[in-house]
Amino acid sequence: SMIVRKSGGEVCSIDFNGTAPAAAKAVHEYGWLAAGVPGVLAGLQTALDQHGRKKFDQVVKPAIKLARNGFPITKSVATAIKAAKERFSKDPGSAKLHLRKGQPLGEGEIFRNPDLAAMLETLAAKGRVDDFYQGGIAAKIAAAFKAHGGLVTAADLAAFTPLAEPPLILGWQDHLIHTPPPTAGGLTVLQALNTLKALGWEKMDFKDPLTTQTRVEALRLAWHDWLTLLGDPG
Numbered sequence: 001s002m003i004v005r006k007s008g009g010e011v012c013s014i015d016f017n018g019t020a021p022a023a024a025k026a027v028h029e030y031g032w033l034a035a036g037v038p039g040v041l042a043g044l045q046t047a048l049d050q051h052g053r054k055k056f057d058q059v060v061k062p063a064i065k066l067a068r069n070g071f072p073i074t075k076s077v078a079t080a081i082k083a084a085k086e087r088f089s090k091d092p093g094s095a096k097l098h099l100r101k102g103q104p105l106g107e108g109e110i111f112r113n114p115d116l117a118a119m120l121e122t123l124a125a126k127g128r129v130d131d132f133y134q135g136g137i138a139a140k141i142a143a144a145f146k147a148h149g150g151l152v153t154a155a156d157l158a159a160f161t162p163l164a165e166p167p168l169i170l171g172w173q174d175h176l177i178h179t180p181p182p183t184a185g186g187l188t189v190l191q192a193l194n195t196l197k198a199l200g201w202e203k204m205d206f207k208d209p210l211t212t213q214t215r216v217e218a219l220r221l222a223w224h225d226w227l228t229l230l231g232d233p234g
Contacts, residue, residue, distance in 0.1 A: 001014060001015045001016060001017055001180035001183075001184035001186075002014045002016070002043060002044075002047055002180070003167060003178050003179065003180060004050075004051050005178075006051070011167055011178045012164060012165075012166070012167065013164070013165050013166070013167040013178070013179070013180035013181070013184075014043055014046055014047055014050075014162050014163070014164060014165075015043075015162060015165050015181070015183070015184060016039035016040060016042055016043020016044075016046065016162040016163075017039055017183045017184060017232075018036040018037055018038055018039045019036055019037045019039065019156075019160060019232075019234075020036045020037075021036060021150075021151040021152045021156045022151075022153070022155070022156055022159075023151040023153070024036075030087055031090075031091070032145060032148040032151075033149065033150060033151060035145075035150060035152060036152065037152055037156050037157055037159075038132075039160060039162065041123070041129040041132050041133075042132075042133060042160055042161070042162050043162045044059075044129070045129045045130075050164075055127060056123070056124065056128055056129065057124040057125070060120050060123070060124050063120055064117050064120045064121055064124065065117075067112070067113045067114065067116040067117035067120065068112065068114055068117035070110040070111050070112035070113075071110065071111060072107075072109070072110060072111075073105050073106065073107055073108065073109050073110070075107045077111075078104070078105065078106050078107040081098050081104040081105055082104045082106075085099065085104045089102070097111070098111075119137060122137065123137075132157075133157045133158055133160055134157070138154055138157045138158065139154060141157060142154040142156075142157065165180060165181050166181070167179060167181070168180070168181050168186060168187060168190055170190045170193055170194060172193055173202060177189075177190065181233075182230050182231070182232065182233060183233075185226065187226075187230065188222045188225070188226045188230075191222040191225065192215075192218045192219045192222040193218075195218040195221065195222065196214065196215065196218050199214060199218075201214055201215065201218075
């Protein structure tokens with residue numbers, strides 16, 4: 001999701017979090033059954049159409065370059081890849097990206113995604129992302145889901161629509177904080193901040209370990225609520 005501040009000061013949000021396929025009936029954490037309809041491309045295209053000054057084929061160039069030439073893997077990403085090695089090894093596409101000769105890519109190694117670069121180039125040539133949702137690329141995505149036991153269909157892709165939503169707002173000292181509503185995670189941030197605000201956290205001694213512990217507990221409570229109480233309002 002995205003927050004956009006217009007030149008006149010008005011703030012709006014665009015919700016383009018991925019959605020579950022129409023056939024989904026249970027929650028899966030990994031694999032093809034866990035994947036929903038990707039929303040990022042549609043959301044960024046909407047942002048460009050409504051608020052941008054440049055065209056898609058211009059702004060996508062840095063992403064194409066990064067995907068083709070790659071970038072060094074950081075320590076935290078290397079740790080995450082290592083932890084997911086077993087899951088990645090079960091899927092040829094994931095293994096191709098994250099493993100090299102069967103071993104996880106390590107810190108400092110170059111991560112490349114040439115297939116993503118080629119797909120983005122195809123979209124750039126068309127000048128829009130529409131083909132990803134209602135064209136040849138969408139058909140390939142749907143076919144891959146069907147072949148691997150996933151649930152996303154061509155109809156799911158075609159039906160995806162980013163939503164313009166009023167942002168959630170919280171006053172913090174002399175500032176107004178805006179965030180998209182759920183399913184974006186901003187409400188969790190606002191809940192943690194509101195808890196700290198009620199406790200007078202900004203007036204605490206920042207050298208006191210209790211101040212840090214207060215922040216940790218506020219985040220812990222907010223995150224627990226997100227996991228147990230929040231979901232897609234739709």
